[in-house]
Ligand code: ATP
């Protein structure tokens with residue numbers, strides 16, 4: 180490709196709302212352009228990168244025995260009603276009607292559609308297992324589309340669904356997909372971790388996420404510092420060892436205690452001269468359900484923090500909002516003085532508090548706390564509710580836990596029979612019995628990956644593509660296009676590299692050298708070959724985009740030098 184022919188409108192201006200490097204450089208480098216909130220056009224450079232990633236994804240999946248299909252992006256809402264998700268999915272699901280008044284959705288994910296494709300077509304265990312995937316547009320009307328391609332509303336996803344006769348066989352495929360996804364990310368040149376994930380609202384047993392390490396990631400991932408342990412989990416699923424040690428000096432006579440205006444954990448700890456681990460913290464949330472809102476209380480230890488996703492899952496709520504003073508009043512609660520005593524509202528207690536005694540909690544009475552509270556013999560709803568903190572002890576090995584930022588690029592899921600049961604998708608097993616398919620589902624964000632590569636590989640000048648994702652590997656820059664010798668050699672080298680099967684761009688534009696070099700740095704091709712003044716002395720310069728180091732190479736040796744790279 181010649182730069183004079185390439186449609187790559189680079190610009191100095193970043194979009195006003197762009198704060199992440201990947202967003203800024205993909206727009207400034209002429210890879211993508213925004214056409215609506217969370218909706219992007221791919222320009223030639225962006226399309227090349229997207230296709231390269233798509234190819235890696237496809238090759239690895241095909242190798243693993245999965246088969247590519249393509250389902251309708253527009254899906255009849257009747258399928259979503261069958262699964263029960265039409266009501267549950269909320270506002271992310273974009274719904275509309277056609278001219279005949281039939282209702283449709285723009286597919287945000289395709290479990291229903293894929294089950295529908297397979298049911299009545301696969302009838303016997305003899306046709307199993309089956310792993311079908313597509314690489315197709317998705318639409319999710321995200322509440323806050325942001326960060327360019329990282330969280331769009333329209334995006335490209337590889338979504339796969341596997342069908343099995345048994346849980347064991349599904350788990351075998353799940354392990355194979357973990358390996359396959361890891362190979363995909365390795366080939367793309369990404370530093371990532373596979374972590375245990377929250378299985379969330381979809382239900383099901385095991386689930387793992389593929390997290391690319393990046394300072395700007397939205398996800399917190401917990402991992403054990405002990406290299407031989409390998410524990411890693413999304414903060415939404417992470418657990419740590421309980422580090423509470425009982426202090427034998429602590430004594431309490433059970434009863435109410437006047438605590439005027441003292442309601443925060445810090446103030447209480449000071450007032451009672453006691454560590455926060457002896458206090459019970461009440462966190463009030465308004466849980467949003469399909470048909471109602473409800474105030475729910477979560478009781479955790481004073482030195483712990485509530486993990487919102489865990490809290491939402493245990494309440495089986497569509498969403499959790501902060502409860503306002505009015506919400507609390509309406510529920511008959513006294514803000515700042517809430518405890519698990521004679522409560523009329525629904526509440527959950529962190530599992531670490533089970534059987535604890537000698538604690539202090541709100542007395543559900545203005546300006547009063549209860550001292551000496553005991554959970555012994557209290558038959559409450561206990562669950563893991565808290566967030567792991569940096570430095571906590573690893574649940575697996577007792578080592579030290581650390582937390583780092585990551586971007587979720589893939590998610591694999593042991594789905595089980597939820598969807599096949601709901602949609603009545605069955606097969607005849609070895610004993611001639613009718614059974615619902617056991618399923619797995621596997622997603623990877625193809626367009627998100629375009630941004631993720633830049634998020635992990637960039638500097639203050641622009642993107643730095645990895646070899647497997649670069650739109651072109653080599654950028655031959657003819658320094659002065661009016662210099663016949665430079666032009667001739669540049670053209671020759673270009674042809675030679677093309678004939679040698681290399682991915683190469685020739686910057687033959689009548690622009691200043693500095694401008695062309697700026698584009699090279701912004702767009703981020705792995706290498707530039709500068710054909711400039713040095714040519715008179717028989718040398719060209721090879722620039723490594725990653726380090727921006729220049730190396731003089733005799734012009735007759737540049738071709739073999741490149742072959743070495
Ligand atoms: P997130 O927590 O980031 O919203 P998710 O849990 O909703 O992701 P899945 O439903 O598991 O994501 O979708 C599979 C993959 O699709 C994700 O791992 C991610 O790479 C990609 N993806 C999800 N939502 C978006 C989006 N709004 N824009 C771009 N890619 C997305």
Ligand code: MG
Pocket residue numbers: none
């Ligand atoms: Mg999402």
